[in-house]
Amino acid sequence: MKKDRDSGPGGGDDGGDENKLIAERRAKLSELRKAGQAFPNDFRRDALAGELHASFGERSAAWLDANPTRVKVGGRLLFRRVMGKASFAKIGDRTGQIQLYLQQDALGPGYETFKGWDIGDIIGAAGVLFRTKTGELSVRVEALTLLVKSLRPLPDKWHGLADTETRYRQRYVDLIVSESTRQVFRTRTRIVRYLRDFLDALDFLEVETPIMQPIPGGAVARPFNTHHNALGLDLYLRIAPELYLKRLIVGGLERVYELNRNFRNEGLSTQHNPEFTMLEAYLAYADYRDLMDWIEKATRGLADTLQGTQQITYQGRVYDLSKPFRRLTVEQAIIEHNPGIDPLSLRDVTYLRKRCEQLGVRFEPGDGAGKLQIELFEKTAESALLDPTFVYAYPVEVSPLSRPNNSRDARSPTASPSSMTRRSRRRASAPRRRARRRGTRRQCSTTPTMCARSNTACRLRRASGSELTAW
Secondary structure, eight states: OOOOEEEOTTTTOTTSOHHHHHHHHHHHHHHHHHTTOSSOOOOOOOOOHHHHHHHHTTOOHHHHHHSOOEEEEEEEEEEEEEETTEEEEEEEETTEEEEEEEEHHHHTHHHHHHHTOOTTOEEEEEEEEEEOTTOOEEEEEEEEEEEEOOOSOOOOTTTOSOOHHHHHHTHHHHHHHOHHHHHHHHHHHHHHHHHHHHHHHTTOEEOOOOSEESSOOSSSOOOOEEEETTTTEEEEEOSOSHHHHHHHHHTTOOEEEEEEEEEOOSOOSSSOOSEEEEEEEEESSOOHHHHHHHHHHHHHHHHHHHHSSSEEEETTEEEETTSOOEEEEHHHHHHHTSTTOOGGGTTOHHHHHHHHHHHTOOOOTTOOHHHHHHHHIIIIIGGGOOSOEEEEOOOGGGOTTSOOOOOGGGOOSSOOGGGOOHHHHHHHHHHHHHHHHHTOOOOOTTOOTTSOSSSEEEEEOOOOHHHHHHO
16 A cells, blocks of 8 residues: 555644645635534543553453454544555544544545544544554544544644743643643642642641732732722732731631732743742641641652652652751851851851852842841852752841741841831831832742742741731
């Protein structure tokens, strides 16, 4: 048999003008509409590709011939090889791919119609399972239906969607051609489900708080503005749910959490999105040490649930989550990653400024010791913390929403809030005002380093009984 066509995503279309291809596909759709055959919705599949491979993947060709199994499958046409009176094709559904074997004798006029279909079309097929000469589980098609006409060609089957910006802007195309991207979505769902179950088991209550707020509180970020027409109010999309969650603690719920969408009108990159998902939890009668214990336990359990092991390989490096997570203060991290630094001068503004100048770290004239410490930490220590590490005891100057630490080994390099005068409080909040003007985002003062500032941020923060009396 003479090979007539061999194509996958992008295959058979190389060198063609995309606009011309789209015009051709639109013309085909117009013909289908005239014939009353566009977008039929009466096809019902009874099997998925992954389920068929799981159930019949080990069955021999003889067994399949002796036990005819009729199936109806449906999915996107990802590959086809047309050879005279017989053809092979592959379709993909949410569980995987299955091969189709099509013959002119079995399909009649429908076989010629199939030749005019395009990669990316969604089709339905009914037939019997069998094995090809190469041993691949396939469906010998007896009936074929075009369900959805694809109007745009898919990316090249070998290179996929290589452009990062296009992948993020057209995520649906990336999902079509990339199994690894689909797996990321499935994994995210499992992570969210696990975190919910973990917190529910600790008697936390999941709640919902307002997205539109009169005051954009709970973080240092530039908000999005909106307007409530019925009330005639200017409002803000929330930058964090913190203030409302703390009110629930005051109301006596004691343990609450929210998986929420937040909106920060700031920078945009592949790691930062103005709209992102955050998990925040608050509880009474506990402090940061309890949260570190729980986060460590949750991380191990999550690894077991997703990977079946606590040894994770990432970018060629093995991370052993079964070992105790390291815990160190900001000052300890600075000392460790800055050989020769004077530990006794870590709260001396003049000394810290000279150190920053030596390392080329930019700072503002009004920055105090706490802010300078954070600049040194982010410059020299943060990127070097590879293993799971909790960094705590952030300076008061960059932690306006956190209560003071009671531990002697974790005292802030600035005055305790209980002894701060109004003037010093204003100085401590000045970096927040400057940050709002510059539109920058600051490191969360109570987040372990494993919680990166990304689209999905896990910020298990604390609210102890002593905080309640301050309110």
